[in-house]
Amino acid sequence: LGLEGMSCSSAKAAVNSLLTPPVHASTRVSAEGPAEPVELGAAEAVPKGGAEIFREHHVVVSRSEEGEYRAFSAVCTHRSCPLHKIKGTVSTCTCHGSRFDVTTGEVLQGPAVAPLTELDVSADGGRLVARPRPA
Numbered sequence: 001l002g003l004e005g006m007s008c009s010s011a012k013a014a015v016n017s018l019l020t021p022p023v024h025a026s027t028r029v030s031a032e033g034p035a036e037p038v039e040l041g042a043a044e045a046v047p048k049g050g051a052e053i054f055r056e057h058h059v060v061v062s063r064s065e066e067g068e069y070r071a072f073s074a075v076c077t078h079r080s081c082p083l084h085k086i087k088g089t090v091s092t093c094t095c096h097g098s099r100f101d102v103t104t105g106e107v108l109q110g111p112a113v114a115p116l117t118e119l120d121v122s123a124d125g126g127r128l129v130a131r132p133r134p135a
Helices: 008-019
Strands: 038-042 050-054 059-063 069-073 090-092 099-101 107-109 118-124 127-131
Touching (some): 069 127
Antiparallel strands (some): 069 118, 099 107
């Protein structure tokens, strides 16, 4: 690896660069979410007390135990990598490890510092529709 003679922090950075998948321009998407209303799918796809990522539109929707829906952009605010998986109510960015609470959009672990962008969401006729929030 050619790490001889490197300081500990330089060697760690070199190793991390090998372990972190590269972020290609084609992988990055807008952290703001969809620019216009998008139909996501059946409202029942989101379990009470859980969340679901709608990958095609880069939107994550959570549903409280009371049945209230909240939606956020499913794009990491650190380097605009899409979020792909949820464990419980936490999604971890596969690019650099930022963790987000998908019920609030809050950052739980960096390197991201900004929360996920909140979107308006409605369950129209049993179908979830997400849209940008008014400015």
